[in-house]
Amino acid sequence: MDLKDLFLTPFYLALFYGLAFAVRKRFTNSLTKKYFIPALSVKFLGAISLGLIYQFYYGGGDTFNYYLHTKIIYQAFGDSFAAGLKILTTNGTYEPSIVRYTGQMFWWEPDSTEMFVVKIASLLGLLCFNTYTVIALFFAFISFCGMWAMYITFVRIYPLAYKNLAIAVLFLPSVFFWGSGLMKDALCIGALGWVFYGFYHVFIVKKSLLLASLLGSLGAYIVISAKIYILLSFTPPALFWIFNENNARIKSATARLLLKPFFLVAGAAIAYVAATNLTAGDKRFDVEKIGERSKITQEYLSEYVTSGSAYNIGELDGTLGSIVKVAPQAVIVALFRPFLFEARNPVMLLSALEATFFLYLTLSLIYKTGFFMSLKLIASEPILTFCFIFSIIMAIGVGTTSGNFGTLVRYKIPLMPFFLSALFIMQNKAQGARRRIKKAPLIAQGRTSPQAA
Template sequence: MDLKDLFLTPFYLALFYGLAFAVRKRFTNALTKKYFIPALSVKFLGAISLGLIYQFYYGGGDTFNYYTHVKIVYQAFSDSPALGLKLIFGPAVYDPLTIKYTGQMYWYDSATEYFVVRVAAFFALLCFNTYSIIGLFFAALSFSGMWAMYLTFLRIYPLAYKKLAIAVFFLPSVFFWGSGLLKDSLCMGALGWVFYGFYHALIERKSIPTALTLGGIGIYVLISVKVYILLSFMPPALLWVFNENNQRIKSASVRLFLKPLFLLVGLGSAYFGATNLTAGDERFDVDKIGERTKITQEYLSTYVSSGSSYNIGQLDGSIGSIVKVAPQAIIVSLYRPFLFEANNPVMLLSALEATLFIYLTISLFYRTGISKGLRLIAARPILLFSFLFCLIFAVGVGVNSGNFGTLVRYKIPLMPFYLAALYIMQSMAQTRSRPKTGTTVQLNKARKFGSLATTE
């Protein structure tokens, strides 16, 4: 970052906030209005902090590697707008007209990284190629999807609207790593759109055109950047659809008869989607996932550990070895690093969040009992979906990381869902433990809020 960032960023921040205040009424109601600007503000804080920490603490990193590529595309646009637009929107193939620029770009042949470059380069055209402002654009894009995620959670369980805001917006790791010029910002926004679209189109069946459009955009972004997030989302999401629709069948005998059929259809659809989405992809092909996991884990734990590596067991490249270490992978993804394992400020933040997860999990199951807690999860499809998604995703990132430095970034998609599920369970347990008069008040409040939950 340079003087251009210092002088232009306040001006663009004013524009962003002006737009945010202008649209806030459209996307909020009496109870969610107070979270809109603070939630956007922490995203902006995360985007700017990310750049500062990478520049002055790490001395470089992925975010500046992306920006180096963006500068090349911006220079091409300055030389010839047609060439610049071709680099942003055209296929990433050899072209003698653009070789002068593409020859300088290490990630030109890497589809996922270059997708981020394309998005960033488009924003660069709108802000004179200013790094910090590109980061603000990424933060705003991420915020749009996460606000959709928040509205979806409220639609399902409005009573916990205060704590759900904490789960979605105010976890430090999520708004830090999921806001700046990185893949993670695009993925967090896209995951929110997919969650919103999936619920409204397939479960609630309202605002279907909008839901399909936003969900489709989210799916496209996840396939382009981190398809494994979508692969983790699909199986529990399809089970969620089955559970919601199964509960709407009035006849108990019909529900019992259709349950195994729908379950098989859901699992088959998930497997078909997973295998077809990744077919031929060297990194994510289902047939090669065990081998790639072993290679990735060994590389990250051996060469970029920086004293923060962890060991969950031996991987030999087979699916069986992944299943064997799955429990350790879940623990490391959800509940580590422990406080005594933190050896730098970034790890300390992650350790504090992990400690919060441990405390809430233990206190919740202590209050309800393990058997009652599990029955509570099974009784609410949103809880079953959220925990299954978190467990599947935790296994994936836990076995693929090998060190806490990368894990803290990899695991942020599961964090809002895990904490939101805990808060929903906590609210349900508190409501059930109150006397009847208190419960009636809460139910009336839920009905009142239900009519205000969204402004669609």
């Protein structure tokens, strides 16, 4: 960060807020309007805070590595527009005409997910004199658009919980902090919101098909290009939701019962085929090699962490069987840790407080509702089934590969809005059920009292 950040940031903030106020009426209703500007504001706060913490607390990090690459590309555009354009359109291969620039980029390689983010940041940098903070604000704004799409989708599914859903999707500190700045996470959490919006409107309610298809496709492209494992976690529960919806529309109870196993098997098969086709040949996420990659990644991150935040969930030997074995511990780590006594720095303490809240809310819901009644409620509500399956699949993935809490807190943010939203919807439904149970005797008494008289 330098002086141009101080001068240009207020100007671009004013532009973003002006745009937000101009479009707020179109994308909100009487229930959601009051959250629109505050939600955008915390995204901007997260973007700026992320840069400051990485600069003054960590002394560098990924966000400045992205910016370093954008500076090189910005210089290339300054020297020759053709050279800059060549960098943006080349997929990490050796090109003599631009090697003087690409030779300085340690992320320059074919199919680099980091370079995908760098190229987006570089395009945005052309609009703001390649100012770090303004690029971060652009990322925050893009992320906010996707998160707002996620929020209004949840509200349309279950409007009674709109207040709690705002907390779950828009105001979780870890999500708006790690998911706002010049980072891969900001693009991915926003893109996931578009995927969720597109999926729900195209396949479930079948409304706004053109817009939903465009947003869903754009979100899927970004996720595939940056963090494909998010889409791999999303696909199985999404397909299960589709089959559940189709199964529910069958009028005959006998036919529903007979066809449900078929839908489950077909959904699992389609999900597996989709996952293998999406990742075939990918050295990082190939489904056939996922166990091996999890082992390597976990060992690397655990070995090189220096903040004392490493955790151990058991030994991974490179097979899928070992992942299944440690899966329960991975879920607990991703959803409910670090515990408060495991926090080693202020950033980890923030994550620990959220994890404690998740644990408290989960246990209190199960206690008040009952374990088997909770399972019945989850199974009976497609949105709850989807959210919990997605959260568990992703928790297993990030819990087994992270190896330390510092990495985990970033990797798990895509699942956090879905898990907490599901908890809040469950809480609302359970409270409604308890109120109906309490009212039932009074209603019955009211009906019988005239006869008794």
